Amino acid sequence: MVRLLNVSKDFGEQRVIEDLNLDAEQGEFLTLLGPSGCGKTTTLRMIAGFEQPTDGQILLNGEDVSHNQPYERDVNTVFQSYALFPHMNIFENIAFGLKLKKLNKDEINKRVMEALRLVRLDGYESRKPNEISGGQKQRVAIARAIINNPKVLLLDEPLGALDLKLRKEMQIELKHLQQKLGITFIYVTHDQEEALILSDRIAVMNGGKIEQLGTPSEIYEKPRTRFVADFIGETNIFEGTVRSLSQDCVALAVDCDNEITVSGPWVETLSLRVNQQVYAAVRPEKMQLVNSPEHGKNKIKVKIKERIYAGSVNKTIAIMPNGSEVIVNELRDNAGISGDANSNVFVQWDYGDGVVILP
Template identity: 55%
Template sequence: MKYIVELDGVNKIYGTNHVVKDLNLKVEEGEFLTLLGSSGCGKTTTLRMIAGFEEPSSGSIRVEEESIEEKEPFERNVNTVFQSYALFPHKTIYDNIAYGLKMKKVPKPEIKQRVTEMMELVQLEGFEKRYPSQLSGGQKQRVAIARALINRPRVLLLDEPLGALDLKLRKQMQLELKRLQKKLNITFIYVTHDQEEALTMSDRIAIMHDGILDQLGTPTEIYEHPKTKFVATFIGETNIFDGAVTAIDGKDISVNVENGTIMGTGENFKKGEYITVSVRPEKMKFSDQPVDGFSISAVVKDYVYVGSVIKCMVSLPNGNELKIERLAGDALPQIGAAIYPYWRKEDAVLIHNRDNLIFEAIENITLG
């Protein structure tokens, strides 16, 4: 496997604020990798360090196996596309796209050929003589992408490039970006806080939380097998239970939670361990009688209709809410009905709780 971008032990500290913490990340050649996380998690800072707009406090960054920490941004074989477009308002679309080549003193015939190719690639033929003020938001973003791609970078960095677009246009541009990336076989490193966008576009997703890389995997791995409580709650909707392991029978694990007992499957868990259980709404089932291994009860409170899907909201005795999701037309219990939620044991994701791990570490130190 060839890695085109490698970050080893990268840290970024601003005064007392440790923004990126011991980040190790390897990006495969030709892949679409998304850095995903909430505001302040360190994803944009990471992108800016690769681009050369920020210097790492420690660690190393390599592009094509060459260290780039000492290189200026224009010396790195990467280009960046920003949310703000950053187009020259007084220049035509042709001149905006050609700007980088003119700075490199590329011959005019070659510039014309490459600009024409880029205009066709981003589907803006015939717009050469227009100015940015005459374009829509989506068209401006295509110009910004073409301007970055015309330099033929090995890696294209994109910092929330679709954030300023309306929902319909953003979804359209997601598909166009993915098409471009596959056609050109250029490595894309994409920053977003939009989970659906990341799942739609990415070959792999790197989820960052509080400066730490929480999980790296394919969209399916991230959604179906989250490794931390944060990942489980950040990607899509889920029902969360916190409790203690009461019994282990092979891979079958019983967990005692505040409202009763639930079950799941997993390995490397200990009896008495405090864990988190995540169950997606579409995996939830319900019965009018207790199901073997499950003893939680609930009352149906409301329904939310979202087109092809109906979300059933149910309340546990302690007031916590669960979601049960079904396709429109499927049978669902009546509002006010008492039900017993359950699921296939294999559909529950059991997660080691970090608080429990920290407690054990402190206990080990205390007890020697």
């Protein structure tokens, strides 16, 4: 439905998007995720037509729209600021685009009421924007955007102004709405958890480029770069040297005399070689603290620095022999030890719970 081909964008002498290639499929929820300044909003604005690419092409349903005006593209945009007309009631705000198209009154009324039902605001049509909550304003903005039946809906951090509880509620509503409508959503956020919850696929951006594109589970479980591993949730990263290789297993020398093993069918796709410098990433929830490590698991002796109560989990920060920190998150009911600060214990994890990352 949307295709970016070798798209670059310059602002003066600064290149903010570099040779970007990206596809969004029909009916897909695609999220552009990354830190501030990585180029995600600029990419969205180029798709919308608010910015023109310096190089490359933007195709919408096979048509080159690279230099079309926003109103010439079959896309609508929802902004974080809502951008509702304060002097109009909810019905008039949603109907605004249809009136510009000069649809008859009955058709406008029918489509506005259907849009209100979709966003669960039927009965609110006579209220003004200052008479409804932030979450309801966001629903009005979404209803106004979808009423013209766009091929693509672009959303630029639309939930960023909401409080945490309402934001989580709106995430579920937004996902259900997208599934009902069956249209392509392209969503911009810097919130990793939000991206994992909402998306069919995530494009992780950094420095105007896509670091990794994949499903939420691929991005979280099998990050391909150190940036992705660091940016998506918490992770422990070990710097090491390849000591030995087999078809689906690699042994790494890390932290002086320690060796860790990483296994999985993806190992052979990395084209590793002995003595190569690489990283291994392991999520904190994959690790356990134990007094006596089990046979057939990775293990490193550590000293507990701090134990933190975090609701359903115990978060432990421990120090490895080289002075680096390792984080372990364990369900409180399943915590393996009860050691206090300065206790010497082992951290262990299964061979298949890590992933190798190339520098």
